Amino acid sequence: MALLDVKKLKIYYYTLSGIVKAVDNVTFSLEKGEVLGLAGESGCGKSTLGYGLIGLIPPPGRVAGGSIVLDGKELTKLSSEELRKVRWNEISMIFQGAMNALNPVYTVGFQLAEPLIIHKGFTKREALERAAELLEAVGLHRNMVRRYPHELSGGQKQRVVIAMSLILNPKLVIADEPTTALDVVVQAQIMNLFKKIKNEYRLSIIFITHDLSLIAEIADRVAIMYAGKIVEIGSSEQVFNNPYHPYTKGLLNSIPRIRHKEKITWIPGVPPDLRAPPPGCRFHPRCPYAMDVCRREEPEMKAVEPGHYVACWLY
Ligand SMILES: Nc1ncnc2c1ncn2[C@@H]1O[C@H](COP(=O)(O)OP(=O)(O)OP(=O)(O)O)[C@@H](O)[C@H]1O
Ligand SMILES: [Mg+2]
Structure with missing residues (x-):
């Protein structure tokens, strides 16, 4: 099927x-x-x-x-x-132009971790650890969890957006x-x-x-x-x-x-x-x-x- x-x-x-x-x-x-x-x-x-x-x-x-x-x-x-x-x-979607629509007031880590806390019942610490792992999987440094979107290049932002689409497997x-x-x-x-x-x-x-x-x-x-x-x-x-x-x-x-x-x-x-x-x-x-x-x-x-x-x- x-x-x-x-x-x-x-x-x-x-x-x-x-x-x-x-x-x-x-x-x-x-x-x-x-x-x-x-x-x-x-x-x-x-x-x-x-x-x-x-x-x-x-x-x-x-x-x-x-x-x-x-x-x-x-x-x-x-x-x-x-x-x-x-x-x-x-099923997830990377929206057209999404890298320019990251929330400027939250860190990359928070934006990645939030769905895990809401949908999967992760604690904040577990969710941030998973976010850091996923950032590494998309070729970014795990310390990026603490950065804000305006501190990233276009390519880095796009990697974050790809990581977001993968966060719930x-x-x-x-x-x-x-x-x-x-x-x-x-x-x-x-x-x-x-x-x-x-x-x-x-x-x-x-x-x-x-x-x-x-x-x-x-x-x-x-x-x-x-x-x-x-x-x-x-x-x-x-x-x-x-x-x-x-x-x-x-x-x-x-x-x-x-x-x-x-x-x-x-x-x-x-x-x-x-x-x-x-x-x-x-x-x-x-x-x-x-x-x-x-x-x-x-x-x-x-x-x-x-x-x-x-x-x-x-x-
Ligand atoms: N909110 C909307 N209200 C009315 N018409 C819309 C709306 N969104 C899209 N359309 C129309 O639907 C059609 C398809 O648009 P869509 O955005 O899906 O195209 P696309 O193939 O993704 O184009 P692009 O390559 O420019 O992104 C277009 O004719 C567009 O004008
Ligand atoms: Mg389109």
Whole structure:
């Protein structure tokens, strides 16, 4: 049985100017110890999907349909009290930009220790000891427990935020753009840290980023999202070496390579307004291969090889 099984998940924001269908009929699963990379242009619904999985969708958003099963438990049917027990204990999230949202008035140690005191009944001394151990596990000095967030560099803050996501030993961590805003050297260090914790803790990770090269480095499988939908999903090898969807191909062609001076191309146009997405395939207005059927009917996910699925009328 998969650790996480998401089926036909819909998350909509009910705004005054219309319903934003930010996640629309998303289906995928995740095995224990597996890393799934989730990529797509800005605004395609990556963060919203993460919020949905952890049950923290900001208003006016809510789950409008579908199911999320974690370890046999249907999360969309839990009461907020029951969900609170699952959140952080079984599934945690590193929020986009979280390193800039550490509480400035508390020490790093206190912020790490607090959930252990509240959720696990640790004494303050036990919790601080565990916080110090975890800081060492993410490559920081244990004395950091006494420091305040403003005394840390960006890379150090990001390590603290990663430690926070691990403090209650979850099975699944959703990491939303965890290296964006870091310089390339620190970014590489943080990527190595993710590889280390993945192996040591046998964690499942959903790694959200707009940067496909990071996904190539860490993910076992890749899901490509466009305008609220997963358009292609498969193993990293399948998706990177043999992409099928024109959108995936476009994304891969827009990665600049320093050594081979190939011409980079980009996808013309912009993603649609999710209050009124185009009919049929949502990518058709930007697709060089668009046919009549693409403008009329939405393509279903089809297997193009074992484990590799694409939603496109070309196949
Ligand atoms: N609180 C909100 N109210 C209304 N619409 C929202 C809200 N939050 C997000 N949206 C809309 O939902 C869609 C998906 O947003 P989301 O933040 O999930 O995208 P993303 O893929 O994470 O983008 P980025 O790469 O920029 O972080 C966007 O069209 C966005 O405008
Ligand atoms: Mg986001």
